[in-house]
Amino acid sequence: MTEVVIAGIGQTEVGELWDIGLRELAFDAISEAVKDSGGLRPQSLFVGNMLAPNLSNQAHLGALLADYAGLVGIEAVTLEAAGASGGAALREGYMAIASGMVDVALVVGVEKFTDKIGSDVEAALATAGDADFEAVQGMTPTGQAAMLMKRYMHEHHVPADGFAGFALTAHTNAVGNKYAMFRKAIKPGTYSKAEKVSEPLNMFDIAPTADGAAAVILTRRDLLPKDFAYPLVKIAGSASSADTLALHDRKDLLYFEAAQLSAGKAMKKAGIILDQISFFEYHDMFSIYGALALEAVGFAIHGQGWKLAGDGAIGLKGRIPCATQGGLKARGFPGGATGVYQAVEAAAQLRGQAGMNQIANAKYGLIQSMGGPASTVISHILEVSE
């Protein structure tokens, strides 16, 4: 199968970007990625977006963004898998190149949340859950996460501040990421004193909804410009797996099975084992998701994932660095753009462009894009060639 390489990356800052619209936001990331690729011209555009039809009354982003980027005539389509929409777009781009059907693919994730008030956004986010059996009862993603965290703390005897390390790590790393929403480290005491949002979740257990756009250009190795300036990053593995939307349909509430399945398949395709992974960009929309993802992928045994956050194992110099640019918690959670941010950040790590957040000798990065509580999990292994 054709080798799929990342030829260009681009991203906008993440935050409350009230002075810029959806198409302009996407365009900024696209033009940065195209420039970074040395000017490759895509034949296909895959958009990751979750809620523009709801929050901006704008569906049909494929054609809209292709036009706005001066690419009328190319293939363009939107991928949606709730919070995993960005990962889904990346995977379709990967498939298009790997199949040999497309020479150059543009993947862009874009989301505009903050034009609406918080309760509208929360209601829109609840469309990621089971509308007929969960949302109709008032259940939201935050409500789901609170139940998971409470059960986890009960079963595994986690102390009150047991999850603090996830937020502390994310905020520490975001300081070095100029695109991050919250570039400010926090202290353990800040976490402890934070207000509860939905008990036991406090505001530092929850990633902030935000606006943002990120883009990557994918191509085959032989189509790269001759003077390509960076160490070569390729997508060595890609896999996607689905689980139930509703928590009451799960056999085991505290087992993110789709995270295990998709990571396992992606590693198999890449021909690597867990120990070879240099860093892990997980989908820490809630700190409990971080713990459960670490366990599902195999970095911790069942019930022990939370301890990796407390003992420094997920720090930049730890055993398995996570959220190396701030993660969802501190870089911010721009919905369907998130999975593409992960790809951009991982590619920067592997190229050696991560500045003060650089992980030494990073060779393989695992990125995991998640919709709902691991209802959709899309995993990619990025690899830098010697």
Next chain:
Amino acid sequence: MTEVVIAGIGQTEVGELWDIGLRELAFDAISEAVKDSGGLRPQSLFVGNMLAPNLSNQAHLGALLADYAGLVGIEAVTLEAAGASGGAALREGYMAIASGMVDVALVVGVEKFTDKIGSDVEAALATAGDADFEAVQGMTPTGQAAMLMKRYMHEHHVPADGFAGFALTAHTNAVGNKYAMFRKAIKPGTYSKAEKVSEPLNMFDIAPTADGAAAVILTRRDLLPKDFAYPLVKIAGSASSADTLALHDRKDLLYFEAAQLSAGKAMKKAGIILDQISFFEYHDMFSIYGALALEAVGFAIHGQGWKLAGDGAIGLKGRIPCATQGGLKARGFPGGATGVYQAVEAAAQLRGQAGMNQIANAKYGLIQSMGGPASTVISHILEVSE
């Protein structure tokens, strides 16, 4: 590249299906398709849907429908390109098989429009247009089509009933399709006397929004069951092309450039010329779309597409049969399911299962899934092997 074959087809009736929910509707089509394939088990599910997040408060259909179909763990994602969402899902399924990454793919299109009142649906459909420059002014798809039709009639001196043949043909063909919404032929006088909806469009120029679901199972030729019961239908060509959303951004209002581009590319991949196409399933959401699609693909010269509807050329025994199972106009327009209905209907034609609507010696079918006024056009060539 791997040969992609249609191993199974399934569909529900199209109409106002108030007694059945979104997931049950999709399931009915899926189970029919799986049964038709001899029980193949998909590893990937590609959903075509346009408005469930808006109209049913349900995003994340991939994981939802995979779970409901007993397929937890597989890949599952939704494709959105407004009215072309079904074609987009079909194309991703095609790509997944052609790349060799997936052995068996399930493509399902599903839409549930009629739980909401018409004005809500029209507002939701307007998200397919340019929200910031068209919809905000009150522009809807019907308004766009009225402007196109008026301009077309003016430029090409089309008489008042010049478009009648599109509706007459569609309704005539729907009589023989047990899944169609309107199984009733209409007379020329019925068209002439019909109320105007948005001048010059009357109600017979507009396809009815409807509920429905359709599904196909795709696989490689060598994975078909040994006792596969039908003539073999393969996807010989696939292409997708985007144009502007807003009409005011077009160079030529009356030229569906993306329809030409995607059909041309799909034919090139299939290695055929226009004359070899046995029938054309166009996206006749409005009769003017039918005329412009016939011209764009090359069946009529600029300004003359409407005449094919009047002189019998698009009838079942005509030069280029269109809407052979009733098209959007009379089978009904179930949003993002429409493109998958086209694939199911074309496969049935090529297998010789079209009953009283059977076209003799059909060898190649062109199906065209469209979002907005040809803002996204996804074309597939289906071919039956000897």
